[in-house]
Amino acid sequence: MFNKDASFSSIYRIVLLLFFTIIGCSPKDQVSEADIELVKSLQSDTPQESIITLDSVIKQQKYDGIQKGLMYFEQGKLWSKIHNSTKSIQSLEAALEIFENNEDKRYITKTHWLLGSENAYISNKEKAVEHLLRALSYAQDLHNQTDEANTYSALAHTYFRYQDYNRAIEYTQKSIAIQKELQDSAGLSATYNNMAVIYRNMADLPAAIEYNLKSLRLNLALADKNAIAKSYNNLGLVSQELGDVKDATDYFNKAIKINHELGTFNANPLTNLGDLYLDGNELQKAEECYKKALAISSKNEDLASQRDIYTILLNISLRMKDFDQSMEFAKLRDYYMELQIKRDLQEKLALAENQYKLAAKEKELHYALEVNRRGKIIFIVALGFLLLLVLFWIQNVKHKKLQVEKEKMMLEQSVLRSQMNPHFIFNALSAIQNSLLDNKPIESATYLSRFARLIRQNFEFINKKYISLADEIELLKNYFSTQMIRFKDRFDYKINVDNLDEEDTEIPPMLLQPFAENAIEHGFKGKKEKGLIIINIKGEEERISFEIIDNGIGFTPKENDGKTHSIDVFMKRLQLIGKGDERSVSINSSEAGTTVKFHLRR
Amino acid sequence: MIKVVIVEDEINARNSLKKLLSLLNSDIEIVGETGYVSEALQLLSTQEVDLVFLDVRLEDGTGLDILEQLEDVSFKIIFTTAYDQYAINAFKYSATDYLLKPLDPLELDEAIKKAQSSIENEKQRQELLEVLKNNLAKKEAQIVVKTTEQQYILKLQDIVRLEADAAYTVFITIESRIIASKNLRHYQEMLSEDFVRCHQSHLVNMKHVKSLYKGKFLKMTNDDLVAISTRKRSDIISLLDRN
Numbered sequence: 001m002f003n004k005d006a007s008f009s010s011i012y013r014i015v016l017l018l019f020f021t022i023i024g025c026s027p028k029d030q031v032s033e034a035d036i037e038l039v040k041s042l043q044s045d046t047p048q049e050s051i052i053t054l055d056s057v058i059k060q061q062k063y064d065g066i067q068k069g070l071m072y073f074e075q076g077k078l079w080s081k082i083h084n085s086t087k088s089i090q091s092l093e094a095a096l097e098i099f100e101n102n103e104d105k106r107y108i109t110k111t112h113w114l115l116g117s118e119n120a121y122i123s124n125k126e127k128a129v130e131h132l133l134r135a136l137s138y139a140q141d142l143h144n145q146t147d148e149a150n151t152y153s154a155l156a157h158t159y160f161r162y163q164d165y166n167r168a169i170e171y172t173q174k175s176i177a178i179q180k181e182l183q184d185s186a187g188l189s190a191t192y193n194n195m196a197v198i199y200r201n202m203a204d205l206p207a208a209i210e211y212n213l214k215s216l217r218l219n220l221a222l223a224d225k226n227a228i229a230k231s232y233n234n235l236g237l238v239s240q241e242l243g244d245v246k247d248a249t250d251y252f253n254k255a256i257k258i259n260h261e262l263g264t265f266n267a268n269p270l271t272n273l274g275d276l277y278l279d280g281n282e283l284q285k286a287e288e289c290y291k292k293a294l295a296i297s298s299k300n301e302d303l304a305s306q307r308d309i310y311t312i313l314l315n316i317s318l319r320m321k322d323f324d325q326s327m328e329f330a331k332l333r334d335y336y337m338e339l340q341i342k343r344d345l346q347e348k349l350a351l352a353e354n355q356y357k358l359a360a361k362e363k364e365l366h367y368a369l370e371v372n373r374r375g376k377i378i379f380i381v382a383l384g385f386l387l388l389l390v391l392f393w394i395q396n397v398k399h400k401k402l403q404v405e406k407e408k409m410m411l412e413q414s415v416l417r418s419q420m421n422p423h424f425i426f427n428a429l430s431a432i433q434n435s436l437l438d439n440k441p442i443e444s445a446t447y448l449s450r451f452a453r454l455i456r457q458n459f460e461f462i463n464k465k466y467i468s469l470a471d472e473i474e475l476l477k478n479y480f481s482t483q484m485i486r487f488k489d490r491f492d493y494k495i496n497v498d499n500l501d502e503e504d505t506e507i508p509p510m511l512l513q514p515f516a517e518n519a520i521e522h523g524f525k526g527k528k529e530k531g532l533i534i535i536n537i538k539g540e541e542e543r544i545s546f547e548i549i550d551n552g553i554g555f556t557p558k559e560n561d562g563k564t565h566s567i568d569v570f571m572k573r574l575q576l577i578g579k580g581d582e583r584s585v586s587i588n589s590s591e592a593g594t595t596v597k598f599h600l601r602r
Numbered sequence: 603m604i605k606v607v608i609v610e611d612e613i614n615a616r617n618s619l620k621k622l623l624s625l626l627n628s629d630i631e632i633v634g635e636t637g638y639v640s641e642a643l644q645l646l647s648t649q650e651v652d653l654v655f656l657d658v659r660l661e662d663g664t665g666l667d668i669l670e671q672l673e674d675v676s677f678k679i680i681f682t683t684a685y686d687q688y689a690i691n692a693f694k695y696s697a698t699d700y701l702l703k704p705l706d707p708l709e710l711d712e713a714i715k716k717a718q719s720s721i722e723n724e725k726q727r728q729e730l731l732e733v734l735k736n737n738l739a740k741k742e743a744q745i746v747v748k749t750t751e752q753q754y755i756l757k758l759q760d761i762v763r764l765e766a767d768a769a770y771t772v773f774i775t776i777e778s779r780i781i782a783s784k785n786l787r788h789y790q791e792m793l794s795e796d797f798v799r800c801h802q803s804h805l806v807n808m809k810h811v812k813s814l815y816k817g818k819f820l821k822m823t824n825d826d827l828v829a830i831s832t833r834k835r836s837d838i839i840s841l842l843d844r845n
Binding site for chain 1: 612613614615617618621622625659661684685702703704705
C-alpha cells in the first residue's frame with residue numbers, strides 16, 4: 001500500500017539515511033579518540049600512571065582475548081617495576097587465566113616466570129617455586145632454552161632468598177649450562193655474577209671472586225664497559241671483605257675510571273671506595289671520594305644519596321674536628337633531607353593528582369558513553385516520533401485528498417442534480433405527455449427529441465472539466481427551448497457574445513444554467529408580462545465577463561431550508577477552480593429583475 | 603358522477619390529467635381546478651367534492667397547507683408529485699395514495715377505482731392525514747399499519763422487529779403484536795433506513811438490537827432472539843461494529 005505512495009517512499013528513504021548518518025557518526029568516534037590518548041599516556045607516563053591507564057582501558061571492555069591478557073601482563077610488569085608484588089601478582093594471575101584460556105604457551109611461560117619471581121619477593125616460597133617449575137616445563141615443552149635458562153636463574157634467585165644456597169647454586173649451574181650451549185655471553189656473564197653473589201653470601205669468597213672474574217672476562221670479551229665497571233665494583237667489594245684493601249682499592253678505582261670515561265653517573269664505586277678509606281681511617285681520601293660521589297648524585301638528582309653522603313661527610317668532618325665544615329654538612333644534610341621529604345610528598349601528590357585526573361578522565365569517558373547511550377535513546381525516540389509524524393502527515397494528506405475528491409464528487413453530483421433539476425425533467429415530460437394527448441404528433445416528436453438532446457448533452461458534459469463556449473451556448477439554447485415546451489411563449493431569451501472566439505474559449509460546463517433556471521422557474525412565475533433573459537458574454541484582456549439579466553420578480557435567497565442552492569453549487573465550483581473567481585460574483589435582485597455578474601480568469 | 607377537483611400548478615400536468623380522466627372514465631365531472639392554495643380552499647369549502655387530485659408543491663404553498671386549513675376533510679385525496687423523495691416516503695408510511703407525474707394512465711385508473719370502492723370512514727382518513735402531516739413535518743416518523751379489521755399507527759422507534767408469517771407480517775413493538783395484511787417485502791422496502799433484513803423471515807430495527815448472541819442470533823431489547831442467516835452474518839456483524 002505504502003509502496004505505491006511515491007511521497008511516502010522518498011520520505012522513508014530520507015529518514016533512513018538520516019538514521020544511519022547519525023548512528024554512524026555519533027557513538028564510536030569519541031571512544032576511539034580517548035583510546036589514543038590512553039595509549040599515548042601509557043608510553044610516556046610513569047609506571048603508576050600507566051597502570052591506572054591500563055586499568056581503565058581494561059575496564060572499558062574494549063579489548064578481549066589475548067589483547068586483554070597482554071594488558072594485564074604489562075600491568076603486572078609495571079607493578080613489579082615499582083616493587084608492588086601483591087598487585088603485580090593480581091594482574092599477572094588475571095593475565096595467566098586469559099593466556100591459559102587462549103592456550104598461548106609462550107605467554108603462559110613468561111607469566112609463570114614473573115609470578116614466580118613476584119611470589120619470591122613476598123616470601124611465598126611454595127607458590128614461587130610452583131610457578132617457576134610450571135614455567136620451566138612450558139619452556140622445555142616449547143624448546144625455548146632462553147626462557148628455560150631464565151627460569152633456572154629465577155629458581156636460583158628464589159632459593160637464594162630463602163638461603164637455600166645449594167639449590168640456588170644447582171639451578172644457577174643449570175642456567176649456566178644452557179647459556180653456554182646457547183653461547184649467550186651476556187646472559188652467562190649475568191649468571192656468573194649471580195653465582196658470585198651466592199658464594200659471597202655463603203662466605204665462600206674465593207669462589208665468589210672466581211665467578212666475578214669469569215663474569216669480568218666475558219664482559220671484557222664483549223667489551224661491555226658498563227658491565228666491566230660493575231664487575232670491577234663487585235670484585236672490589238669481595239676483595240674488601242677478604243681484607244684485601246689494595247686489590248679492593250684497585251678494583252674500585254678501575255670501576256671509577258671506566259665510569260668516568262663513559263660519563264656514566266654511577267656513584268657506587270666511589271662510595272664503596274670512600275667506605276674503604278673510612279674503614280682504613282683515611283678520612284681525607286674518604287672525604288674526597290664522597291665529594292666526587294656527591295657530585296654524581298647531585299647530577300642524578302638522587303636526593304636520598306646526597307642526604308646519605310652528607311651524613312657520612314658530617315661524620316667525617318666531626319671526626320676531623322672540622323666543626324665549621326660539620327655545621328655546613330649538617331645544614332646541607334638537613335636541607336637535602338627536607339628536600340627529599342618534600343619531593344617524596346610532591347611525588348605522592350603528583351601521583352594522587354594523576355590518579356584523580358585519570359579517574360576524572362575515566363568518569364568523563366563513562367559520561368560520554370552514557371550521554372551517547374542516552375543520546376541514542378533520545379534519537380530513537382525522536383526518530384520514532386518523526387516516523388509517526390510522517391505517517392500521520394501522509395495519512396492526513398491522503399485523508400485531505402480523499403476529502404477533496406469526495407467533495408468534488410459530491411459537487412459533480414450536485415451539479416448534475418442542479419443542472420438536471422428533477423422537477424424540471426418530470427414537468428417537461430408532463431408537457432410532452434400533454435402535447436401527445438392533444439393529438440399533435442409532430443409537436444410531440446419535436447418536444448421529445450429536443451428534450452432527448454438536452455439529456456444527451458447533460459450526460460456528455462457532466463464529466464468534463466471544461467467545454468467550449470460554443471457548446472455551453474448550445475446547451476443553454478436547448479435548455480431554453482425545452483423550458484419553452486412548458487411555458488410556451490411566456491418568456492424570451494437573448495445570448496450576446498462579444499470579442500470571443502466561441503470555439504476557442506473554454507469554460508466549466510453548465511455554469512450559466514442555474515441562473516437561467518432561477519429566472520424561469522421563479523422569476524417569471526406569477527408575472528403577467530412576458531419574461532426576458534439576456535445573457536452577455538464578453539472577452540476582456542485576461543478574463544471573460546458574464547452577465548445574466550432577467551426582468552423577473554426577483555428572489556430572496558431562502559436560508560437554511562435544508563437544500564443546496566444552485567447558487568451555492570455555482571460558488572463552490574468557482575472556488576474549486578482555484579483562481580479566486582468566486583470573489584467576482586455579484587447578484588442584484590429586485591422586483592424589477594435580477595442581474596448576476598461574474599468573470600472567469602483565463 | 604364523481605365530482606373531482608384538480609389542484610395543480612403545472613399547466614401541462616393539469617391539462618394532461620384532465621385529458622386522461624376524460625379518456626379513462628366518463629363518470630367523472632371536474633368541478634374545479636387551480637394552482638393556488640387560496641383558490642383551492644375556496645373551491646373545497648364551498649361545494650361538495652368526492653375526490654381531489656392534490657399536488658404537493660403549489661405556487662403559493664403546499665397541498666398539505668390546504669388540508670391544514672380545511673375544517674373537515676370529507677373527500678378522498680390522491681396526491682400527485684413530479685419528484686419529491688421526502689413526500690413519497692411520507693405517503694408510503696401513511697398508506698396514502700399518490701401518483702407520480704407524468705401520470706401512468708393505468709395507475710390513475712386503479713387509483714380512481716380504489717378511491718371509489720374504499721369504505722374508509724372519516725376517523726380513519728383523519729388519522730392517515732395526521733400521520734402524513736406528522737411525517738412531512740419531520741417529526742418522529744410514524745407508520746400506518748393496516749390489519750384486516752383496522753389500522754394502527756406505530757412510531758418507527760417503537761417497532762422492535764417484523765416477522766414474516768406467510769403473506770402477512772407480524773409487527774412486534776415494545777408493547778404489542780400486530781398482524782399486518784401485507785407481506786414482509788412490502789415493509790422492508792418502506793422501512794429501508796434503520797431496519798435490516800437479517801433473515802428470510804425477519805426484519806429488525808437496528809436501534810433495538812442489544813447484542814450478538816452466540817454469533818448466530820441477535821438479542822433484541824425485549825430479549826427476543828432473532829436468527830441471522832449464514833449469508834447475512836458478516837454484513838450484520840460489520841453493521842453492529844459500526845454502531
